[in-house]
Amino acid sequence: xxxxxxxxxxxxxxxxxxxxxxxxxxxxxxxxxxxxxxxxxxxxxxxxxxxxxxxxxxxxxxxxxxxxxxxxxxxxxxxxxxxxxxxxxxxxxxxxxxxxxxxxxxxxxxxxxxxxxxxxxxxxxxxxxxxxxxxxxxxxxxxxxxxxxxxxxxxxxxxxxxxxxxxxxxxxxxxxxxxxxxxxxxxxxxxxxxxxxxxxxxxxxxxxxxxxxxxxxxxxxxxxxxxxxxxxxxxxxxxxxxxxxxxxxxxxxxxxxxxxxxxxxxxxxxxxxxxxxxxxxxxxxxxxxxxxxxxxxxxxxxxxxxxxxxxxxxxxxxxxxxxxxxxxxxxxxxxxxxxxxxxxxxxxxxxxxxxxxxxxxxxxxxxxxxxxxxxxxxxxxxxxxxxxxxxxxxxxxxx
Numbered sequence: 001x002x003x004x005x006x007x008x009x010x011x012x013x014x015x016x017x018x019x020x021x022x023x024x025x026x027x028x029x030x031x032x033x034x035x036x037x038x039x040x041x042x043x044x045x046x047x048x049x050x051x052x053x054x055x056x057x058x059x060x061x062x063x064x065x066x067x068x069x070x071x072x073x074x075x076x077x078x079x080x081x082x083x084x085x086x087x088x089x090x091x092x093x094x095x096x097x098x099x100x101x102x103x104x105x106x107x108x109x110x111x112x113x114x115x116x117x118x119x120x121x122x123x124x125x126x127x128x129x130x131x132x133x134x135x136x137x138x139x140x141x142x143x144x145x146x147x148x149x150x151x152x153x154x155x156x157x158x159x160x161x162x163x164x165x166x167x168x169x170x171x172x173x174x175x176x177x178x179x180x181x182x183x184x185x186x187x188x189x190x191x192x193x194x195x196x197x198x199x200x201x202x203x204x205x206x207x208x209x210x211x212x213x214x215x216x217x218x219x220x221x222x223x224x225x226x227x228x229x230x231x232x233x234x235x236x237x238x239x240x241x242x243x244x245x246x247x248x249x250x251x252x253x254x255x256x257x258x259x260x261x262x263x264x265x266x267x268x269x270x271x272x273x274x275x276x277x278x279x280x281x282x283x284x285x286x287x288x289x290x291x292x293x294x295x296x297x298x299x300x301x302x303x304x305x306x307x308x309x310x311x312x313x314x315x316x317x318x319x320x321x322x323x324x325x326x327x328x329x330x331x332x333x334x335x336x337x338x339x340x341x342x343x344x345x346x347x348x349x350x351x352x353x354x355x356x357x358x359x360x361x362x363x364x365x366x367x368x369x370x371x372x373x374x375x376x377x378x379x380x381x382x383x384x385x386x387x388x389x390x391x392x393x394x395x396x397x398x399x
Contacts (some may be wrong), residue, residue, distance in 0.1 A: 090126060091226065097127045133177045136184040139203040139273060143168045149198045149277040150293055155221070167223045169275050169298045174229050174252040178300045181205060181271035189274075191242050194295040198277040206274050206297060208247050209305075210239040212266040215258070233260065235302070237268065248278055248294050253301040267306035272299020 101118055123130045131137075146161040155163055173181075185207040194201055212235055220232040229252055236246040249270050258266065278296035 093125070093127045094122075097122050129175075131175050133175055134180050136176055136180045136205055137172060139169065139172065144202050147202060147276045150279050151276075152279050163221070163223075166275070167221060169273050170220070170224055170229060170232070170250065170252065171227060173250075173272055173298050173300050174224075176300055178271075178303075181299055185271040191239060191245070191247065191295065194274055195277060195293065198274075198295075201274050202276065204274050205271060206295075208237055208239075208249065208270045208297060210237040210247070210268070212237050212268045212302070213246070213264065214262060215260045215264075216262075217260045235270075237270065245292070246294060248280065248296045249302070250275075250296070250298045251301050255301055255304060257304055257307070258302075264308050266304050266308055268302045268304055270297065270299055270302040272297040 097118065101115060119128075119130060122128050143165040146165040148162055151162075153162070153166060184205045186204055187207055189201060189204060189206045194206065214236045216234045218232050218234050220229050224232070231252060231254075233251050233254060235249045235251065237249060238244070238246045249272065251270070251272070254260075275296045275298050277293050279291055279293050282290050282292055284290055
């Protein structure tokens with residue numbers, strides 16, 4: 001084995017000697033003092049890109065080597081590539097920075113620190129936003145001042161300021177968890193409070209409980225779609241205390257047990273930011289004033305506490321719940337009837353016994369003084385007159 005290695009070394013030295021002895025081009029003698037110590041050269045894009053990828057796998061340096069090579073390529077001296085094109089929009093910056101995070105070497109000792117550093121830098125440079133979704137963040141004051149009460153929501157072309165506030169409310173609700181809304185919601189704010197003091201309560205997290213009668217899917221604005229809000233739903237909730245005056249809710253996510261509908265009845269709970277005193281047109285457009293005002297609340301999702309009363313399962317559960325009640329009422333009614341029958345029968349027996357034991361009182365003139373029942377007139381046969389034509393005592397009387 002050692003002999004083989006020595007042979008390879010001799011062949012390599014011989015090849016190097018031949019290369020140095022027979023140059024391909026004539027070498028021009030040059031004074032060593034006139035040669036610059038560091039010579040700038042123009043590398044190719046493919047060479048520098050390969051060097052950038054290879055530097056990222058260098059032990060101990062990792063991503064820092066790749067970053068230094070990338071920055072060198074954007075230098076004015078080389079001008080191989082430019083960061084202005086891929087970093088022209090927030091979406092492109094986010095995609096590029098995310099790819100960089102994915103390509104981080106997992107086995108590197110500095111991988112964790114590099115990832116955290118890049119995430120922090122990306123947040124500061126507006127590549128992305130580091131948000132704690134388990135905490136309800138307050139709406140910035142500048143957006144609260146842009147909202148106008150007792151007005152419809154027209155859109156960005158009509159009112160850019162309120163449209164930006166609307167998008168900010170929806171985006172912050174989208175980035176907040178449902179649990180955070182549930183824990184932070186104020187239970188003391190009612191429909192009346194929101195209608196009377198909309199400016200004071202704007203941005204507060206409130207809770208609404210009632211009957212969801214309509215749920216529609218609507219198209220979100222382009223500004224929301226570009227930041228990830230691809231779905232938006234509008235619901236109308238009726239509360240028993242306030243009659244035909246519904247509350248309008250907007251949510252960015254539906255629970256699994258409900259789908260959009262035009263007419264139904266679900267008992268729900270909903271928490272979200274109070275946005276404004278919203279003016280909408282009622283279905284009765286032919287009336288004198290078809291416009292009404294209602295609170296508009298923007299949140300993450302809703303919770304169904306009771307299913308639709310129109311569904312078969314709900315009807316079956318309703319019947320099952322009342323079955324014991326109906327059975328109990330029937331048994332009580334049947335027991336009452338049986339008790340009345342027994343009571344009347346006992347009363348009849350008493351009356352019959354009394355009638356049997358009662359002696360009939362007869363007028364003395366008709367009392368029979370004889371032991372025989374032959375004559376019931378109270379006159380003995382031996383005392384009757386001989387003739388049957390009657391006498392002065394009993395005229396016209398015959399036996």
